[in-house]
Amino acid sequence: MSDVIVIGGGPAGLAGAIACASSGLNVTIVDEFIKPGGRLLGQLHQEPSGEWWNGIKESERLHQEARKLSVDIRCGVSVYNLEKENHLWNVYTNSGTLTAPFVLVATGAAEYPIPLPGWTLPGVMSIGAAQVMTNVHRVQVGKKGIIIGANILAFAILNELQLAGITVDRIVLPERNQISQKAGEPEEVMKSLLNAAHLAPSPLLRFGSRFMRRDWIRKIGLNFYPKNGVKVNGTPLQLRKAAIEIIGKDHVEGVRIADIDANGTIIAGSETIYEADFVCIAGGLYPLAELTAVAGCPFQYIPELGGHVPHHSETMETPLEGLFVAGNITGIESGKIAMAQGTTAGLSIAKHVGKGAGTIDEQLQQAVKNVRTVRQHAAIQFNPEINSGRSKMNQLWDDLYANNNREDSPKKIV
Amino acid sequence: MTRIIDHPILGKLADREIITFQFDGNTYEAYENETIAAALLANGIRKLRVHEGSGTPRGIYCNIGHCMECRVTVNDQANVRACLTVVNKNMIVESGKQHPNIFKRMVEQR
Amino acid sequence: MANMGEIVICRCEEVTYGQLQATAEEHKCTARELKLRTRAGMGFCGGRTCRPSLDRILESVIPNIAPGEIPLKYQPPIRPVTFGTVGENQ
Numbered sequence: 001m002s003d004v005i006v007i008g009g010g011p012a013g014l015a016g017a018i019a020c021a022s023s024g025l026n027v028t029i030v031d032e033f034i035k036p037g038g039r040l041l042g043q044l045h046q047e048p049s050g051e052w053w054n055g056i057k058e059s060e061r062l063h064q065e066a067r068k069l070s071v072d073i074r075c076g077v078s079v080y081n082l083e084k085e086n087h088l089w090n091v092y093t094n095s096g097t098l099t100a101p102f103v104l105v106a107t108g109a110a111e112y113p114i115p116l117p118g119w120t121l122p123g124v125m126s127i128g129a130a131q132v133m134t135n136v137h138r139v140q141v142g143k144k145g146i147i148i149g150a151n152i153l154a155f156a157i158l159n160e161l162q163l164a165g166i167t168v169d170r171i172v173l174p175e176r177n178q179i180s181q182k183a184g185e186p187e188e189v190m191k192s193l194l195n196a197a198h199l200a201p202s203p204l205l206r207f208g209s210r211f212m213r214r215d216w217i218r219k220i221g222l223n224f225y226p227k228n229g230v231k232v233n234g235t236p237l238q239l240r241k242a243a244i245e246i247i248g249k250d251h252v253e254g255v256r257i258a259d260i261d262a263n264g265t266i267i268a269g270s271e272t273i274y275e276a277d278f279v280c281i282a283g284g285l286y287p288l289a290e291l292t293a294v295a296g297c298p299f300q301y302i303p304e305l306g307g308h309v310p311h312h313s314e315t316m317e318t319p320l321e322g323l324f325v326a327g328n329i330t331g332i333e334s335g336k337i338a339m340a341q342g343t344t345a346g347l348s349i350a351k352h353v354g355k356g357a358g359t360i361d362e363q364l365q366q367a368v369k370n371v372r373t374v375r376q377h378a379a380i381q382f383n384p385e386i387n388s389g390r391s392k393m394n395q396l397w398d399d400l401y402a403n404n405n406r407e408d409s410p411k412k413i414v
Numbered sequence: 415m416t417r418i419i420d421h422p423i424l425g426k427l428a429d430r431e432i433i434t435f436q437f438d439g440n441t442y443e444a445y446e447n448e449t450i451a452a453a454l455l456a457n458g459i460r461k462l463r464v465h466e467g468s469g470t471p472r473g474i475y476c477n478i479g480h481c482m483e484c485r486v487t488v489n490d491q492a493n494v495r496a497c498l499t500v501v502n503k504n505m506i507v508e509s510g511k512q513h514p515n516i517f518k519r520m521v522e523q524r
Numbered sequence: 525m526a527n528m529g530e531i532v533i534c535r536c537e538e539v540t541y542g543q544l545q546a547t548a549e550e551h552k553c554t555a556r557e558l559k560l561r562t563r564a565g566m567g568f569c570g571g572r573t574c575r576p577s578l579d580r581i582l583e584s585v586i587p588n589i590a591p592g593e594i595p596l597k598y599q600p601p602i603r604p605v606t607f608g609t610v611g612e613n614q
Contacts, residue, residue: 034498054424056461060424079603080600092600094605110476112576115577117530118525118531118533119532122472124473128476128477129476129477132477133452137449137452138419138424139416163423175526178584244526245526251461291602301592302592465538480572480573481573482568
């Protein structure tokens with residue numbers, strides 16, 4: 001029997017397994033995909049320093065390190081239930097049940113949908129799907145595509161598609177409605193893009209961000225926003241256009257697009273069909289927390305973290321004894337944060353087991369501090385209010401769990 | 415679709431063994447250790463199934479096992495996710511078909 | 525403008541926005557009831573794709589409900605399994 005089962009072999013799960021195994025614990029990782037790395041596998045971007053962040057290399061590095069420590073890594077395994085029985089966790093999978101006293105759930109994130117007519121056609125995919133097909137499988141998703149939804153994830157993957165020689169014709173907004181909400185309002189989109197302006201994909205946005213934080217300037221900016229958009233690395237970002245319908249018979253053939261005003265209202269008679277053989281839906285990410293939910297873990301809805309997240313401490317424990325979390329399941333952030341959180345969770349588990357002799361407290365404190373440091377230096381921040389989201393969860397944990405006089409109650413790390 | 419052989423950052427695709435497999439009775443080439451979904455897309459095939467009830471065409475949507483849209487039948491095993499399953503030599507893959515929805519029709523005719 | 529009513533929200537069961545909106549309004553549904561009545565979110569993927577959209581529809585119909593107040597209820601299995609697998613395991 002393993003001491004620890006890690007569910008999800010992405011950056012958080014691999015780092016968590018490495019930390020556990022380094023402390024002398026027996027670790028098994030299960031992952032649904034054909035190889036370890038999770039969403040890290042697809043990532044490819046240039047750091048402000050000019051160096052490339054190559055997710056495949058990073059994944060391989062973590063994978064090798066875990067293997068050296070004899071971590072049992074099982075790919076192609078899906079977990080469908082998680083339950084506690086007699087102080088042990090049962091992890092039910094499509095290839096048998098695994099049992100261990102400790103479980104680290106590092107299941108990452110799923111993508112928000114943007115439903116629109118025609119979105120079930122073959123050739124319409126989530127933007128993350130295009131990323132994996134391009135960088136991991138190395139197959140072009142199409143010749144010419146349109147991205148619906150303008151956010152940080154869309155820009156990062158736009159760049160990756162371009163690197164692979166795929167033409168992205170334009171980025172447009174979804175039609176404003178009850179489901180797309182703010183993602184269909186040019187002003188809201190502009191605001192969130194400006195908040196991430198240090199990685200702005202175009203000089204205009206970078207330049208604009210300095211003074212366009214003022215509401216009235218932003219309004220004017222949007223009213224004069226060029227009808228054909230601002231070029232982002234050659235692809236027009238069209239904040240004043242919305243996708244109305246995806247067209248095609250057996251697969252995508254084009255997208256019907258209309259002009260919109262600064263509030264997202266469609267301008268009558270402005271519809272045009274643009275040809276495309278693939279469409280990417282970029283709705284953003286939400287924490288994939290279903291396994292902790294079936295395990296009985298309480299949740300909190302924190303929009304800054306991307307949605308519902310399981311209650312957890314800064315040392316990555318949940319209120320359920322033996323159940324730990326790390327990575328995007330705790331809130332949407334970069335792969336580097338996921339790794340730092342994974343290390344924290346691994347050390348936290350080691351501490352619970354009683355490993356690490358006298359130094360474990362110090363190591364754990366250091367790991368928690370490291371998460372904050374990595375956050376401060378992050379080149380990509382999915383939600384500009386991330387610090388506020390993290391504080392909310394920490395406060396909630398302190399209020400609900402930290403003062404219950406449990407022997408192992410977490411100490412506040414300042 | 416084309417394979418991305420040369421990539422400015424990720425480098426050249428490593429040489430891999432080419433295998434053959436079947437999809438809906440036709441033979442296609444694939445690289446070893448790639449997923450069914452990637453192999454089919456590389457052969458220009460996007461449509462992996464039709465909706466059981468309405469018959470509308472479907473292909474990959476999330477590509478990481480969440481959405482179940484890419485489910486196909488592999489060597490007689492139904493509902494296998496093409497995006498998570500490695501294609502094997504001589505594998506028989508079949509697209510998902512429309513089913514006569516008896517219950518729905520009974521309800522509608524009631 | 526798109527015909528909002530005809531947009532497929534739940535891809536697995538092909539439940540449209542119009543069906544969901546009408547059902548939610550008529551029955552003043554809870555999340556659970558809306559799913560049971562329309563089968564939205566109860567298909568093959570278990571609601572992993574459409575759940576956020578369903579929640580937004582409910583938020584617009586149920587008076588005074590804040591975003592995120594809809595309970596995060598999941599039931600195993602969260603991945604489709606054969607009866608055989610469940611039988612062997614439990």
